Amino acid sequence: MTEARLPGTFETAWLVARKDLAIEFRTRTAFLSALVFSVLALCIFYFTWDESIVTAADRAPGVLWVVLAFSSLLGLQRSFGVEEQDRGIDALLVSPISRESIYLGKAIGNLIFLAAIQVVVIPALALFYNLRLGQPMAIVSGIVLLAVIGIVAVGTLFSAMAVNTRMAELLLPLLSLPFFVPILMDAAQATTRVLAGRPVSESWPWLKLLIAFDLVFVVACTLAFPFTLEE
């Protein structure tokens, strides 16, 4: 045996995340499909918008969260797909890393993946709906980041559960979307208030709820994850 110092939970989590991002960077399949979907959805919503009935500030939050919810599913779907192809997951499971660190690594990879998509989606949304850039969009970006944490926490867990089934593409949204609801509800409420130009203090109760859901989902899903890998 070579002289070895077993890496810690966060070190291995980062290794797993870096590996996943390297694979995605090489293939770009999930990123491109999520990006194309997002831009296409933004276009469709834009062309069905009657400005004389609904204002941009009322319309934009709904569009943002619909696009984010469904583009997230495209990204999450591939998360454990790469592990299943040649049973790479087995190599991870027999290695000395903890199952929790596999989950955290996958979640970090998904978080960066979804954040990268939002880097395109948020400016595109501002462009389509003529939203004021600067402070409001910076706050919206912060809300998106908080929401993505919760979505990734839940989605990564269900991606691991669904991947071994014959109907993974169907099962992931079926399992995830009900758990996305509280996150999306809080985030949409907060975004609506910010884009309507109201003070941030009005959004604060929703943001507190969002942070609470994030904490609950991250902790619960990290603890539940090892059981999803049992055959």
Added chain:
Amino acid sequence: MVPTTPAVELSGVTRVFGRRRAVHDVHLSLQSGECLALFGPNGAGKTTLLRIVAGLLRPTKGTVSVGGRSLRDDAAARAQVGVISHQTMLYRALTAAENVEFAARMYGVSDPAAAAQQAMTLMRIQDRARTPVRALSRGLQQRVSIARAIVHRPTLVLLDEPYTGLDAAGAAALTDMLHRVRAAGGTLLLVTHNVDEGLAVASHAAVMVSGRIVRRDVCAGLDARAYLAAYRSIVIGGDGAAAPALTGIAS
């Protein structure tokens, strides 16, 4: 004499999938430096047994220990184990070197790049180090997979049909590697249905049929042809009824 802790010990291991009993009451003990070749027909439960030893499956009944410890709960124990399967456990988009280095980092190897290079040289694939795995043939992928499994120099190697897809050079590299592991005091558990390949490296042999180990032998002085004939009669018999026919072969 002081009793030593077995490198691998299975006691009454049973695994049930629904109503099917894949592994039934298996008792097995391997000392350090031994190599057990586990033979059996398709569906005999060999892979399930290996996955239980590797900690990938929980036994329905019974206990498994590696060096006196449970692989499932002990990271340090897992760090001593390498697993080679007919499934490559590689990431196709990454290069051979990236796959092996990734494994080295997971095991905390101090110089992952050098260790990966060394493992790939051992498997004679160093010239393909920068090639994405998806561009390699099945046999070369298997060699990369073996390099991945041994990059941290495990003391226990679990092998499930490791010769799958390997050409003569690849098979020779694998056999050399297995001899090296044994020479260094390592332990091997080799699951295969190819008797010749198994007997080439094994110190002990066992036959598994319908989830049960029906025969065990010491390989020293074993007549491979007679063993193969007896093994075939067991497999064709299907339930291990012909197992007594092997008695005396190991003389």
